[in-house]
Amino acid sequence: MEGVNVSTHPEIPGEPTQTGTALLEKATAAFQGFGPVNKIHQHLCAFHFYGHDMTRQVEAHHFCGHLNDEFRQCLIYDSPDDDGRLIGLEYIVSEELFLTLPDDEKKFWHSHEFEVKSGVLFVPGVPGPVQRQDLEKVAKTYGKVIHFWQVDKGDKLPLGIPQVMMALTRDGQLYENLAQDVEKRYNISFEKERENRAYIKGPAHGIHPMANAAGKGLQTVLREVDCKHEKSTRVFV
Template identity: 45%
Template sequence: MTRTWTPSPARTPAAPALLDGRALGGLAAGAALAAGVVLARRVAGVARGSHGTSLRLRALDTAAGVLQRKRPLEAVSTCLNGFHFYADDLGRQVEATHLCSHRRPGLHQCVIYDSDAPDARLIGVEYIVSEERFRSLPEEEKRLWHSHRHEVRSGTLVAPGVPQAAEHAHVEHLAGTYGKTFHTWQYDRDDEVPLGVPQLMMAFTGDGQLRPDLLRARDQRLGVSAERKRRQRADVAVGGPVPGADAWEHGTTPQLRVEEVPVRRPVRPSP
């Protein structure tokens, strides 16, 4: 008797198991927990920033902090810490925490605080342009700008909390850029509120200019080492500053002063 072989019916691959109720519940709980953490951090940050104000104002600040979008601040991508000095006074040196966003190719914009604490004072602004853009500026305008070459290579400009390789790539990009900085709050005078007119600030261009005590205190507080970063950035290659920047090095510099001027009023035609 001849025996015939009949193949077994092909097995259909099992369909991926759908998430059961327990898994879905876990995902929902995880998402809720993450959202709760973000919300709690936002509320805590607003509360710390509102320290010392009335209960009513703190409640209003907290509600606005939770409900409102702050899109320009959400675009901030980088926190940089460095030092500035008043353009006309090399002895007046201050630490500056920059929160920067990339406005367009060749242009960054930064808001500057005296620290990274929730209740930090907003002390100024800085605009950063590429070398190509800087070269295109009028000669008088260039005098308001400073180079970043020494800040980067000396290790004094840092990005706290960023891995060394990522920080290196970022500051290497900044080494050939130029900044225009105005401080609106002269907090080194311990003023309770911003007094006077904004002041043009500059950056250091060589060793021996920055006060060692300022650098040491910053490094200890942030847990960084400018000296170690200097060694790590020895490979950052950048040419000399473009003529026109760092005007203070030549003995004179622009600076803002108050001047009384006539008020212009629109001329309206007679009826």
């Protein structure tokens, strides 16, 4: 099915959460620490498209935490609200770490330079000068995005297999209506922000030719295999 290329938020089938269940979860949360989740401290908004199909584009709300100065891990939701669907995840690494990856791995990773410099990637609610301090770093990084839930084609549930996603690398790729929708909702102008970010530099060595799938499409396929189970056969057969 074709993507619809408007911001979608499909209704998930199922009964409303029972009051008892909701109360229970409040109680449960009160006992628990939520360690790794507490490291999530930043909301970034951008767009992804499918590794094999640029014409299917998805607004992606990233909730990111640093593991160190060169590595961020992000949960991706289709909306920044309470009922946001968790549709995927992204890993963001410094140029230095990216360059340590084997060549066969590099294809999964996309550059961030254009997303930042075009103004399209932004940090909602954070003043321009403050967000630009961080975006100066992001512009030099590479990201690996996997989506598990194809909300753009209206899937009410996460169906099928994971998809490798790519991101914007030049003008003319992003649908105007998707851009305008976000600009209106957040009262921002990508064009104006682009001017503000003109000074920002991308990776020191330039964008690696193997990144962005080397300009090809990437498509995931499912393969049935024998589970390896030497240990078990020895013990149980």
